[in-house]
Amino acid sequence: MAISLRDLSVDYSLQQGTAHALRGVSLDIKKGEMLGLVGESGSGKSTVAFALMGLLANNARVTLGTATIDGKNFDLTKRNATAALRGRGMAMIFQDPMLSLNPVFTIGTQLGEVLRRRAPGSDRKTRVAMAEDALAKVKLSNPARRMNQYPHELSGGMRQRVVIAMALLSEPALLIADEPTTALDVTVEAQIMREIIGLRDRVGCAVLLITHSLGLVTEYCDAISVLYAGEKLESGTVKAVQRQPGHPYTRMLFDCEVPIDRERHADASQNSFTVISGDLPDPRRRPPGCIFNGRCDVSFAECAVVNPGDYPVGDDAGHSARCLRLATP
Amino acid sequence: MTDAIAISNAQLRFGETAALDGVSLTIPQGTCFGIVGESGSGKTTLMRAVLGLQKLDQGEIRILGKPLVHGRAALRERASFIQPIFQDPAASLSPRSRIRTLMNEVGTVLREPHAATHERLAVILGRLSLPPGVIDKYPHEISGGQARRVAIARALLMKPSILIADEPTAGLDVSVQGDLLNLLQDIRRSQNITLVVISHNLAIMRLIAENAVVMRAGNVIEGGEVGSLFGSPQEVYTRDLLAAWPSIRAVNTKG
Numbered sequence: 370m371a372i373s374l375r376d377l378s379v380d381y382s383l384q385q386g387t388a389h390a391l392r393g394v395s396l397d398i399k400k401g402e403m404l405g406l407v408g409e410s411g412s413g414k415s416t417v418a419f420a421l422m423g424l425l426a427n428n429a430r431v432t433l434g435t436a437t438i439d440g441k442n443f444d445l446t447k448r449n450a451t452a453a454l455r456g457r458g459m460a461m462i463f464q465d466p467m468l469s470l471n472p473v474f475t476i477g478t479q480l481g482e483v484l485r486r487r488a489p490g491s492d493r494k495t496r497v498a499m500a501e502d503a504l505a506k507v508k509l510s511n512p513a514r515r516m517n518q519y520p521h522e523l524s525g526g527m528r529q530r531v532v533i534a535m536a537l538l539s540e541p542a543l544l545i546a547d548e549p550t551t552a553l554d555v556t557v558e559a560q561i562m563r564e565i566i567g568l569r570d571r572v573g574c575a576v577l578l579i580t581h582s583l584g585l586v587t588e589y590c591d592a593i594s595v596l597y598a599g600e601k602l603e604s605g606t607v608k609a610v611q612r613q614p615g616h617p618y619t620r621m622l623f624d625c626e627v628p629i630d631r632e633r634h635a636d637a638s639q640n641s642f643t644v645i646s647g648d649l650p651d652p653r654r655r656p657p658g659c660i661f662n663g664r665c666d667v668s669f670a671e672c673a674v675v676n677p678g679d680y681p682v683g684d685d686a687g688h689s690a691r692c693l694r695l696a697t698p
Numbered sequence: 699m700t701d702a703i704a705i706s707n708a709q710l711r712f713g714e715t716a717a718l719d720g721v722s723l724t725i726p727q728g729t730c731f732g733i734v735g736e737s738g739s740g741k742t743t744l745m746r747a748v749l750g751l752q753k754l755d756q757g758e759i760r761i762l763g764k765p766l767v768h769g770r771a772a773l774r775e776r777a778s779f780i781q782p783i784f785q786d787p788a789a790s791l792s793p794r795s796r797i798r799t800l801m802n803e804v805g806t807v808l809r810e811p812h813a814a815t816h817e818r819l820a821v822i823l824g825r826l827s828l829p830p831g832v833i834d835k836y837p838h839e840i841s842g843g844q845a846r847r848v849a850i851a852r853a854l855l856m857k858p859s860i861l862i863a864d865e866p867t868a869g870l871d872v873s874v875q876g877d878l879l880n881l882l883q884d885i886r887r888s889q890n891i892t893l894v895v896i897s898h899n900l901a902i903m904r905l906i907a908e909n910a911v912v913m914r915a916g917n918v919i920e921g922g923e924v925g926s927l928f929g930s931p932q933e934v935y936t937r938d939l940l941a942a943w944p945s946i947r948a949v950n951t952k953g
């Protein structure tokens with residue numbers, strides 16, 4: 370199923386004023402593709418996910434935005450716009466696993482519930498077998514015993530995998546995974562990515578992968594979108610964006626990645642890390658010009674006054690970025 | 699010099715699970731010590747035991763040479779020099795109070811005027827790229843990575859001599875991750891702080907820790923000086939971890 374999100378804008382109201390968390394964000398995920406959504410912590414990635422799921426906080430308001438999911442149109446400014454798809458058509462792996470788990474039910478009960486919704490006619494024994502199989506697929510040891518345990522009896526990474534198993538079992542048409550593997554070691558992470566890709570290829574679902582791991586994106590995603598301070602600055606296929614980042618922010622973000630074989634100072638306290646210096650803009654008052662101005666290493670006078678449009682990058686169709694340096698005079 | 703933390707033969711079972719199955723390790727003062735390992739291998743349990751939040755079935759833990767004492771008074775006394783950053787940042791933030799209230803508590807504990815606490819706080823928030831406005835928000839009004847940074851800021855505000863951080867960089871973008879690590883490195887160079895870092899991020903562990911251990915199923919399977927530990931790992935699991943690292947290098951070199 371293909372997903373397209375248009376002009377999503379979300380405000381959060383606070384005592385100190387209204388914060389614009391998203392401004393006109395558009396995303397496209399083709400059927401059977403995985404889109405990696407990356408960007409600064411606090412840039413609005415989870416807000417995109419919550420808006421699609423219809424699970425935004427009470428103080429949030431979608432001021433603009435439509436979604437086309439599997440050919441059907443949804444007006445996201447209406448509360449519960451996508452409610453009909455939740456659970457059946459869409460599944461989300463939350464950043465915080467405890468948001469998906471009920472502390473008073475065993476793992477088995479919670480997985481069984483997902484299966485009851487997906488396969489209403491199935492008998493208990495089949496459901497138990499399917500649930501245990503799903504736990505084994507996310508590399509949880511001793512699945513039969515896990516079924517009788519409660520969330521608090523599991524480690525952080527074990528809980529995260531239970532939630533992933535739940536999402537896989539629901540066989541959604543759109544899977545949103547918000548940092549699904551942060552609490553896991555890279556061997557388990559690789560296994561989980563294989564399972565997600567397996568599901569994608571089997572049921573042809575679209576996957577939105579929110580992550581800070583650029584390694585994960587370049588290894589497993591088809592396309593990438595980059596968010597910064599509530600705005601989408603670049604999108605394109607992973608290959609095109611990696612070969613030729615169109616936006617300085619994307620380039621600077623990739624430069625911060627720490628390679629596993631980086632040269633190491635013998636005195637560990639002397640090793641330092643690359644960062645993007647400067648401050649984030651105030652979410653209540655967007656400054657004029659380019660949102661990245663002030664942190665950009667190649668800015669020029671116009672950047673402070675002209676808000677860049679979305680310009681094509683290179684000759685790869687669908688690769689675009691919002692930087693004035695791409696505007697052809 | 700006495701070790702910051704010395705653990706000998708720590709054992710702890712949860713029913714059928716041996717969460718800690720005879721762990722021994724020593725962490726010299728003023729160094730950074732890394733703990734990596736499988737999910738469910740006992741890393742968080744070990745941290746909780748060191749903090750006195752979890753009693754061992756057997757074994758001994760010494761903090762700065764003194765055996766760990768349980769009980770409320772001891773817990774409070776320890777908080778003045780050993781600070782945790784928990785894996786789940788929400789767990790260290792109380793949902794009903796603004797972040798400002800949380801930070802004010804630090805001033806109260808340290809018997810420091812609030813103005814002084816907030817002056818130090820502003821510096822830490824700036825270094826962690828957090829907008830000053832976060833302190834007027836409630837924990838549910840900030841993003842996952844912002845919550846982690848708030849929990850870290852609070853722990854640093856306590857000026858601990860031992861900081862134990864469980865996955866401190868999880869949920870942070872690579873630039874903010876760099877901000878945090880540079881801040882921790884600065885603190886190390888200017889104060890005699892001992893850092894214990896639990897992390898799945900081997901790329902970072904290699905660069906900040908002097909020594910590290912790899913855990914599996916409640917045991918330390920190998921350990922030592924980080925350069926040789928990750929340079930020539932002996933255990934299959936450690937080698938697998940290094941081999942499975944998702945690297946972006948491949949395409950950067952492509953034309």
Ligand SMILES: Nc1ncnc2c1ncn2[C@@H]1O[C@H](COP(=O)(O)OP(=O)(O)OP(=O)(O)O)[C@@H](O)[C@H]1O
Nearest residue numbers: 381410411412413414415416426839840841842843
């Ligand atoms: N309920 C809320 N009320 C007010 N502000 C909020 C609320 N939820 C989120 N925000 C703010 O909106 C912005 C976007 O938050 P969001 O959680 O979408 O970020 P994110 O990109 O997922 O970040 P992270 O990578 O840290 O998880 C942040 O600045 C955050 O502080």
Ligand SMILES: Nc1ncnc2c1ncn2[C@@H]1O[C@H](COP(=O)(O)OP(=O)(O)OP(=O)(O)O)[C@@H](O)[C@H]1O
Nearest residue numbers: 522523524525526712717737738739740741742743
């Ligand atoms: N309260 C509890 N009751 C029962 N079992 C528990 C409890 N707490 C932890 N365990 C078990 O102890 C083992 C070690 O858990 P721990 O949380 O220490 O792992 P970890 O190494 O921190 O894993 P992760 O990387 O996933 O956070 C796990 O098998 C877990 O299921």
Ligand code: SF4
Nearest residue numbers: 659665668672692693
């Ligand atoms: S528009 Fe200017 S400030 Fe913005 S990214 Fe491009 S060069 Fe940098």
Ligand SMILES: [Mg+2]
Nearest residue numbers: 415464841842
């Ligand atoms: Mg988030």
Ligand SMILES: [Mg+2]
Nearest residue numbers: 524525742785
């Ligand atoms: Mg843990």
